[in-house]
Structures are given as C-alpha cells and as structure tokens.
Amino acid sequence: MPASGKYQYLIRRGVCSSVWQANGECMEFQLKKRYDFDDLLALMAFLRSENGCPWDRAQTHASVRSNFLEETYEAVEALDENDPVHLCEELGDVLLQVVFHARMEEETGRFGMLDVVDGLCRKLVERHPHVFGQRGATTPEQALQSWDEVKKRARGQQTQADALESVSHALPAAMRSAKVWRKATKNEPAPPKTADLLAEAHKGLDKLAQALAQSSTEQTARLSIAHATGFALFSLCTFASSVGVEAEQALTDACDAYIRTYTVEENRVPGAASPSQAALAALREQEPVLQARPDGFQ
Known part of the structure; x- marks a missing residue:
C-alpha cells in the first residue's frame, strides 16, 4: 500500500519500504516479529x-555526542560482565548511535549509512593485503604490522611522531598514554627496560613531592602539582604497558575494589571518622583475585 498525502516519505531507494494501517491512517513503518538492518534504517528515517x-x-551530532560515549562504555561493561544477553542489547545501543549519526548526514546529502558500510568494507580489504593481495602474513604479529603500514600510508604519516599524534585525543587518558607509548617504542631495536620505567615512575612521585614542598603561590602550586602528577601517571602507564598490563583496566579494577573495600570498612566501624583512608590502606594490602570467565564467553 503506497504512502500518500502528508504521510508520504521517501527513503534512500526512492520508495517507502514498509507501510501499515493503524486507526485508518497510513503509517511509514511496519511492525514485525523480527526486524533486519533495512528495517532499522527505515525506522531511523521515519523517527527523524x-x-x-x-x-x-x-x-x-553535538547533542547526542555524550550518548555515543555512554553507550560505548555500557557495551564495554557488558563485555566485562561476560553476559551475552546484556552484550547483545548494548551492541544494539551502539549501533543505534551509528545509524543515528549516519541518518543526520544523509539528510544533508553528504553521506549515508550505505556509504559508511561501503567505506568500512573498502578499508577492511585495503588493510588486509595479506588476505586480498600478494603480501604474506602467517602470524597475528605480521598481520598487525601489515595493517599498521597500510594505515600509516593512508593517513599520510611520514614520521613516527605523526603516528603518535594520530592517536585519538578523545580516548581515556590512561588508554591513550599506553597507546602513544607503544607506538613510540614499536620500531626501536630494543624495548626500554622495565626496571628503568619503574624508576621513572618513582622519579615522577619524587617530583610530585617536590612540587608540594616548593610551590609558593596557589596558582604556581596548582600548575606544578598538575604537571608532576601528569608525569607520574604517564610514567606508570608506560611501566604497565611494558609488563603487559592495561593501565586503564587496572585502574578500573582498583576503583571497583576500593568501593568494595570501602563498603566493608564502613560496615565494620559504623560512624568512623575516615573510612576512606582506612579503605585505601586495606586495598593496598589486598592480594589480587583471578576472575574466572564462564564457559562459552571467552
């Protein structure tokens, strides 16, 4: 049944893909028991x-920017929970953000969701010359090196500094620090020694103590302490990366553990003056616990 009158709406292919009757009025989206990707595009077009x-x-784009971040973090949380049902839902929420932004662009005539898909497929083919071209790669490391080389050429990166600058500034700071460090040391003949990186982290903490002791004015103190804190944190991130630890995940785990420890301390001594510091001290003495992953969700 073709849409007509004020209900007429033409989507990308030039016709309304699905129409149904409700209360005698012609609508532009058909309810189903199961939907596919085309239905999602049609639904997004109708809602807009x-x-x-x-x-x-x-x-x-600006008004729902934070939604994109929130949905992505919730999807990551579902991954951490090892919950396939929750993950399926959260991946759908992330996909909604992709379709939402693509629809906004389609309305301007700049590009649409099909262009996004086309560009992604082309990128995957180009970044896998060891699969679709003549270059060979028999290990994951060789395949990743091939990917990175094609990526650098595509982005016009001439130096390693260009590669460092290309790391997204929107990443969480600990994650960005680790990625910048990995790129900085990737092509060096020998990786920095772990002991040296740990020593740099200690120097960062020493520098922070000096900043606390030496700053004379409030503004100078704030700048000095912020600089020293940033260096200490970055140094810890480089150390973590060198021993195969994701600093972002380690900090997330520590935050979760602190909340659990704080709860214990608060219940142990009701009305205590400073459970926050007691929880921090208790957390420092805790032994790490290996979290087992459920079968079938590795």
Whole structure:
C-alpha cells in the first residue's frame, strides 16, 4: 500500500519500504516479529521525519555526542560482565548511535549509512593485503604490522611522531598514554627496560613531592602539582604497558575494589571518622583475585 498525502516519505531507494494501517491512517513503518538492518534504517528515517518523534528530529551530532560515549562504555561493561544477553542489547545501543549519526548526514546529502558500510568494507580489504593481495602474513604479529603500514600510508604519516599524534585525543587518558607509548617504542631495536620505567615512575612521585614542598603561590602550586602528577601517571602507564598490563583496566579494577573495600570498612566501624583512608590502606594490602570467565564467553 503506497504512502500518500502528508504521510508520504521517501527513503534512500526512492520508495517507502514498509507501510501499515493503524486507526485508518497510513503509517511509514511496519511492525514485525523480527526486524533486519533495512528495517532499522527505515525506522531511523521515519523517527527523524515530520511524522516521527519530535525528540529524535531535534537532535544534532553535538547533542547526542555524550550518548555515543555512554553507550560505548555500557557495551564495554557488558563485555566485562561476560553476559551475552546484556552484550547483545548494548551492541544494539551502539549501533543505534551509528545509524543515528549516519541518518543526520544523509539528510544533508553528504553521506549515508550505505556509504559508511561501503567505506568500512573498502578499508577492511585495503588493510588486509595479506588476505586480498600478494603480501604474506602467517602470524597475528605480521598481520598487525601489515595493517599498521597500510594505515600509516593512508593517513599520510611520514614520521613516527605523526603516528603518535594520530592517536585519538578523545580516548581515556590512561588508554591513550599506553597507546602513544607503544607506538613510540614499536620500531626501536630494543624495548626500554622495565626496571628503568619503574624508576621513572618513582622519579615522577619524587617530583610530585617536590612540587608540594616548593610551590609558593596557589596558582604556581596548582600548575606544578598538575604537571608532576601528569608525569607520574604517564610514567606508570608506560611501566604497565611494558609488563603487559592495561593501565586503564587496572585502574578500573582498583576503583571497583576500593568501593568494595570501602563498603566493608564502613560496615565494620559504623560512624568512623575516615573510612576512606582506612579503605585505601586495606586495598593496598589486598592480594589480587583471578576472575574466572564462564564457559562459552571467552
């Protein structure tokens, strides 16, 4: 049944892909027991249309930027929980953000979701010359090196500093620090010694203590302490990376453990003056616990 009158809405292919009757009015999206990707695109187009949702229609890239971050973190949390049902839901929420932003661009005529998919497929083919071309790669390390080399050429990166600068500034700081460090040391003949990196971390803490003792004015103190803190944290991230530890994940685990420890301390001594410091001291003495992953979700 073709859409007509004020309900007419043409999606990318030039026709309304699905129409149904409700209360005698012609609608532009058909309810189903199971939907596919084309349905998702049609639904997003309808929600952004004149007859769709006022909130969806009013959104811009900037207004839902934080939603994209939030949904991504929730998907990562579902991964950490080893919960396939939750993960399926959260991946859908991330996909919604992709489709939402692509739809906004399609309305401007710059690009649409099909262009996103086309570009992604082309990139995957280009970044796998060991699969689709003549270059060989028999190990994961060789395949990753091939990927990185194609990526650098595609982005016009001439120096290693260009590669460092290309690391997204929007990444969480600990994650970005580790990635910058890995790129900085990737092509060096010998990796930095772990003991030297740990020593740098200690120097960073010493520098922080000096900043606390020497700063004369409030503004100078804030700048000196911020600089020293940043160096100490970056040094710890480089050390963690050198021993195969993800600093971002380690800090996340420590935060979770602190909350659990704080809860214990608060319940152990109700009304205590400073459970926060007691919890921190208790956390320092805790032994790490290996978390087993459920079968079938590795």
